[in-house]
Structures are given as structure tokens and as C-alpha cells.
Amino acid sequence: MQDERNVTVHELIGEFLAARAVRKPSVHTLQAYRRDLTSIVALVAPGDEGASLPLAALSPRVLRGAFARFAADRAPASVYRAWSSWNSFFTFLVTEGVVAGNPMPAVDKPRMAPLSPKPLRGEDTPEQLLAAVSRSDERQRDPWPERDVVVLALALCAGLRLSELLALRTGSFAGRPGERRVEVAGKGGRPRTVPIEPELDAVVERYLVSRAQRVSRSTDVLLVDGRGQPLRRGGLQYLVESCFRRAGITDRVPRGAQLHALRHTFATRLAEDGANASEIMRLLGHASLTTSQNYIEVTSAQQRAAVRANRTNRALGRLG
Template identity: 30%
Template sequence: MAPGNQPLMEALHDFMVEYLEPQGVSENTVRAYQSDIVGIGRIAATATTSEARGLTGRELAKLSAEMATDADLDELTVDDLSASVLRRSFGAWTATHAVSSARRAHSAWSRLFDHLTEAGVVDGNRMAGVPKATARATADAVTGRADDVRSLPGSADDVRRALLDAAATPLPQDDDLEPGTDLWDRQHDPRTRVAPDRDPWPERDVALVATFLYTAARLSEVVDLNNGSLTGPPGDRTLTIIGKGSKRRQVAVHTALEAALDDYRRSDCYADVASTEGPAPLVVANDGKRLTANQVQYRIAKLYRRTGLEEQRTPGALVHALRHTVAVQLVENGVPTPAVQEFLGHASQDTTMRYVRKVARDQRRILDALD
């Protein structure tokens, strides 16, 4: 096999084992890099097809989400990743992700090509010709600060109710839909259509969504939760969350979250596939293995589409939008900034202040509208 014909997924494995691990890169960073490389790899696999010609970045991202398969990704080689394909793929990724996420993805791919160059697979780092994402957030007129708060539209209570209701109600197969109903209309609209789960597990999905909505935890933090992370007697339970830099914080478990977790762990599917031992993952896939970050994002994205939030959310904010939504609600309800900082696990209060400034701006607009 010629060096450039190496499959991307094989190159990714070598990159993680031969390049990242010897450098002592944290597990969370390795997982994030893997997700970024796989995600953009799917777009690249789509960008090489005739259907992708002439599409904008956002259109290419949408086409990739609809048609790219694991088989397409497995067939993608390093040779397929020309500078042109990489620029188009990153343009699509940047159009649909937060600037910080796009920059991290650029770093992941740049380090991947550093590895490929050192291994003699390519002649040089092709990412040199791919521009980095630039900040899109606008500065506040009073503070002059550019903040990137991407909470979901509407009140946090409405968002919580819509997502939990959708998670609790598996989508019927197309043949079971009643013509003329709102659900029938949404399933026949390509912008809102969602593929029904072959093996729905509503108790698990409700517990997953509730964990995000009542803890404001990050994606990686929820994926890493184990049964042993949940401690304390009924009615007074806490979750130990391991955040950035392996810092631990304890979050009191809301009664609604406790009920959701109890229903999930009492479900028949849980009894069939999951383990109750402390080191075992708290939230599992249908095969009993730990849910991956990609699997979680896929489920949240489907719920966004089912509830109409997909058409309204800020581009780039997927699972992390849930964290932003909870943070904004805490500030709106008058929770002191230091308490919000501790709850969210922010190392610096400057990060928490983004939400304070966002709420202040919104309140200022309301006052302006009264003039």
C-alpha cells in the first residue's frame, strides 16, 4: 500500500497510540480530538462525492449528516484529504460549530498531519492551507467584551419540558403515524425528519437529558460518570463530577433527576445489559457499554429536531447549549455568581461572568423596548 493510501481511521488509531499517548495528553483531550477528526472525516467523505458540488458549507454539513455512513468513513484515505477537500470540510464544520470548537478541531487535524509527516505518510502538513476560524461573537456595547453564550431559545423551563417529553416518548415508525397530524407533517419535512430508533430506551434517554438539564455538566463529564459517581441516601444524593484538569466537584441531585435515574435503573433493558457496580458506567448504550460522546450528541440532536429547537438554536451549540441554558437560568433567578461558578466548575469567575453579562444585556433590551 502506498503511504497516502492509508485509511484515515487507521491513521487516527496510529496518531492516538504513537503520537498523543507518549506525550501524556489527557483522556478528555484525546477523546475530543478523536471526535473532531471523525466528525470532519465524515464531512470530507461527503465532500468527495458528486452530490456535494457547489454546496455551501452549511449545505455540505447537512448533506453529510444525512448521507455519510461508517462505511464511507472507513473507505476515506489520507490521499483523499487534499487541501481543497480539507478547506471545504472545515468550512462546513466552522459554519455549524462554535468558534472554540472549530479551533480545537483545527488543532487536532494539524497535529494529526504533523504525525503523518513524521511517519512519512505525507510530504507536509496540509492544514497549513486551511484557515483557522475567527471569532463571530459581537462585543457588548457597554462592557466591550465579546462573549459566546449560546443558550437555547425560550425559557429554560420550556426547553426542559419539551426535551424531557420528547425523550420519554419514542418516535413511532412511519407506518404508524396518523396523516395530517403535526408529527406526521414534521416527519415528512426533510428539515425536521428524524429516523425512529430501532431499539428505543426512553428511560435511559430521559435520564441522559435530565442529567444535562439538572447538573449543567459538560458532555465529557456526563460520558465519564460511573455508578459510583452517584452517592448518598434517597432524597439527599450527590453526583461527583470530574471536570477539566481532573478537578472534582459535587452537585446535589435534583428530585426530578433522582426520579429519572431511578426509573432508568429499574427499567427492563437496564437489568438485561447494565452493571450496578461502582466502576461501571452510569449511562449505557443498548449493548451495555458506556455511551460515547458521538452517541450522546446524536441523541440530543434528534431531540432538537423533534422539538423544533434545531431550527432555532445557535449554530455550533449542540449538547453544550444545555449547559449554557442552565447557567443563564441560574443567573436570571438571582443565584450569586460565586455559587454559579462552583456549580458549573469554572476555574475563573471571568468565565461565569459571560452569563451575567448576557442576562444584563437581555434585561437592558427589555428596558429599551419600554421607552
Template identity: 50%
Template sequence: MPRILDAIDSFFTARAPRKDSPHTTAAYRRDLLAVTTLLAGLSQSDPEALPCSALTLSALRRAFAGFAAGRAKSSIARCWSTWNTFCGFLVSEGLLEGNPMAGVARPQPPIRQPKPLRGEDAPDDLLIALVQRARKARDPWPERDLAVVATLLLTGVRSAELLALTVGDVAGPAGERRLLVRGGKGDADRTVPVEPALERLLEGYLGSRARRFVAERRPLPVGAVLFVDGRGSRLTRNQLQYLVRQCYRHSGVADRVERGALVHALRHTFATRLGQAGASAMEIMELLGHRSLAASQGYLKTTARELRDAARSNPSYRVLERLADS
């Protein structure tokens, strides 16, 4: 019977054509090795020598009980999914008669609610403040700040997607530009329309960049990074988070950001506003780069104003109003 560690290597070889991201591969490997170590400890064996025959239902239940101690539900659910996929592979290879993970308990996945900026005027207040005055900074760059925030708010790109954008990713003829978003979740590429207002902001930013970095090659090559810091280097994730946080404070909307959202709040605001404007779940899914329709349907919930209008339509209110006037 092959060793579990050998089977893990074969598992990743079989998955190679899927082109999983390095992050996904590393997470899979961590989960597989963590539970393998626990299995070895339960049987007082060497993880290097543990055979696939050790993957019994009772052993996996005990190993997952140990894995769950002190870990969040999301981590346990991810590990369960990894092992379910791995054991399914072992079944297909004839190394297991059946998948024992069906009998291993897993936590219910939490219902993730969108976290847009609170308040219907918050996105507008943010943009207006950035247009009207530069935020306080050691080396202010209002055109860059506005272009970054507006791109996040008007295209719904993720942080990593924004940081990976190049000058050539703003493509198409004037007035019909689109943003080529590469390497989203699952390495799926997509395009997002860029309306003329955002196009002008991006052009204004690039003009300010030319003035700021006179020695920079002109015109910029299509492969040049789109958004840079004050030294002309690619923005980092930490710099982007700091920039957005300071823009929230500058515009007076910092208290309207859900805890833990920060940059992602702009993506959620983009999607929520689309839903309020009548976009379908399918359209939102395409623009956000979601892989399932269910992930996009949460943005179609009614707004507080719509709920109030619906409640106001109750005929009993009209009865009360007539009684009050009599």
C-alpha cells in the same frame, strides 16, 4: 547544548506529577513536534539533531508564521501557549537565557458566548414533549431518553462526564441525592445536587432498564455504567449526540439550537437559567466545574424580558403615553 527533542522528553517528565489528561499530553506533543519540524526545515537541519540553541526569537517567529498558514486562530493560540510553557521550562532548566515567546505574535482569543436553547420556553417544551409521548424510534425507550436529557439540562454535565457516570455516582440519602461528576476538565471532580424530581426520573429509568434487561445483575453494582444503549452497552458519544438531536426534533425545538451546540446547548441552558434565577458567578463556576470565574460570568447577562422591562422604565415612554391619551 541538548537537543530540542531531548528537552521535550524532559519537559513531559517534569509535568508528570500534574497528571495531565492523555488528550492534553497528546496536544502538547503535537504542537511541540510540529514547530520543531518547521524550525528544522528553516535551517535545513534534521529535527532529530536540532539543538535548543536554535530556539531564537527570529527562528520562532518564522516557524510560527509557517504554522499559522491554513490554521484556525484557536489552533495557533493553543500552540503558542504550549511553546510559551515549554520555553519557560527551558529557562528554568538553564537551557535558555530568556523566553523568546514574548516576542512571537499570537491571535487574540475569541470571546466565547454561551449557546443556550433559544427561547425562554424551549427547555420546558423539550421536557414536556419527552414526558408526554415517546419519540419515534426503532426500539423506543422513553424513560432512558427523558433521564438523559433531564440529567444534562438539570445538572449541566458535559457529554464526556455524562457518559462516564456510574450507578454509584448517584449518591446520598433519598431526597438529598447528589451526582458525583468525576474527571472533568483538568481531572477535577465535583458534586452537583440532584433534586427529588430528577431523582424520580432516574429511578424510573433504572426500573425500565431492569424490565428491559432481565438477565442483568440485580441490584446493579455501583461501578455499572449509568446510561446504556438499547443493547445494554455504555452509550457512545455519537449515540448521545444522535439521541439528543432526535429529542430536539421530537419536541419541536430543533430550530432553537445554536449551530455547533447540540448536546452542549443543554449545559449552556442550565447555566443561563441559573444566572436568570439569581445564582452568582461563583455558584455557577462550582456547579459547572469551571476553573476560572471569568468562564462563568458570561451566563449572568440579562434576558430579553429583563431588557424590555428596563427599556420600558424610561420616563419618556410615560410622556408619550400621556400625549397619546390626550
């Protein structure tokens, strides 16, 4: 075990981030880890003192005080994320033999309510969206319906996250006809395989044909812009928002969901069609079965509300 008095927190944060980078997380994830860790260090040792802060200085009492100040002007979700980052950091240090134990259980964290699924509203909204986007819109500067449809379809029919879409390569699709699948680099570095049906496979193939005709630049990144450059996070978000506008369904997209609403629609429809929580967990790459169970519970509540709205039930109530 290393001597805590001679090692700085700054050095160990670097080692932790390097170890995490091997898992190939998104750049956004690594930046969030660094921001959460250095923000607390800055509260413990402001200014230049943070660079030489020894690990031994981070007692449970010091960490509790730093987190109390951190939480003063931040949302519970931000505090919870920072707590999780520090918990992962100390778990890494325990595994590496740097410290004997993890002090984070002694530091309070906000109690987070389960996140409610936010699918697209309206029974036929996904179908309306796909139909509208599949047609060329002359109002666009450079319409590319095959590319736009494949983005929507991979979220609606395979449940891919934004970061997972950006990580796809042309070789991410494999398998014989009828047994096709897409290999996904999931959240937290967890890979998963999602089966794709012939209809989605055909959408991917049409996009690849159009891509070869439009783009001469050689890259194995699946999703590119009109110049052949890999799509970035902001570009993909804008693409999805423009698809909603073109389809006239912006009022049916839950606030703040955007592309994630498509993934939630995929999961909600799985639950409506009888998939259990374990199946949803595997297909969507959830880390917790509880997250997957949320879709089933919401679907059950919607079904009960529909039954409750039945006028015959109200008539029965009047019989007494």
C-alpha cells in the same frame, strides 16, 4: 536540570502526555495536545528531522516563526488552543527542571473575544423538550425514553458537559435523600460535586430500573446503548440531536451548540434566578470566573432590552 542539547522534543512530549494522562482527561483532550505539539514541531523540523529535534532548538525566535506559519491558514481559536498547549508543555518542563523558563510569553497569540452563552431559545423550550422525549416514539427503532430523558436532564439540571456525561458511572451518585449529589470528572481533570434535586434523582432512578430490565451485560458505565455497550461521543451527540428533532425545536437550538446548549441553558437560568458568578463557576466547573460572569452580563443585557421595549418608555420619550 537536564542538558537541553541531549534531550529531544519528541521524548519530552511523550513525558508530558503521560503526566497529563494521570489526570484522566478525555481521549479527545489528549489527542488535541498531541496534535498541537507535533504540528509546531513539524513546522520547525519537517519530516524525519522532527523525531530528533533537540529542545535547545526551540528558541523564542524559532517558535514565533513556527506559530506565524501555523496561523496562516487556521482560525484564531485553533491558534489560541495550540499556544495554550505549548504553554502547558513548557510549564511542565519548568516544573520538572528541564528548562529554566517558559518562552511562550514571547510568542504572540490571538486575542479571543469572550464566548457568548448559547442557551436554547424560547422561555418554555426545555420543558417542551423534556415532555416530548419522555413519551415513547413508535417511529424510533428502539425507543428508550428513560435513557434519553436522563441525558437531557443531567445537562439541563446539573450542567454536565458531553465528556462528563460519558465519564459517569452508576456509582457517581451519592448522598442521603434530600442531600443527593453527582461526582463529576470535570474538564482538565478537575473534579467537582453538583447537588441534584429529588426530581432529577428520580429520573436517574427510573433510568437505572429500565437499564436493569433491558441490559444484561455488566458494566458500571452509566449511559449505554440498547446492546449494553457504553455510549460514545458520536452516539451521544446523535441521541441529543434526535431528541431535538422529535420535540420539533431544532430551530431553537443555536448553531453549533447541540448538547452544550443544554448546559448553557442551565447556567443562564442560574443567573436569571440570582446566582452569582462564583456559584455558577463552582457548579459548572469553569476554570475562570470571567467565563461564569458572561452568563450574568448576558442576562442583564436581556433584562435591559426587555425594559427598553416597554411601550411606556417610548411614550415618555414623546412627552418632551
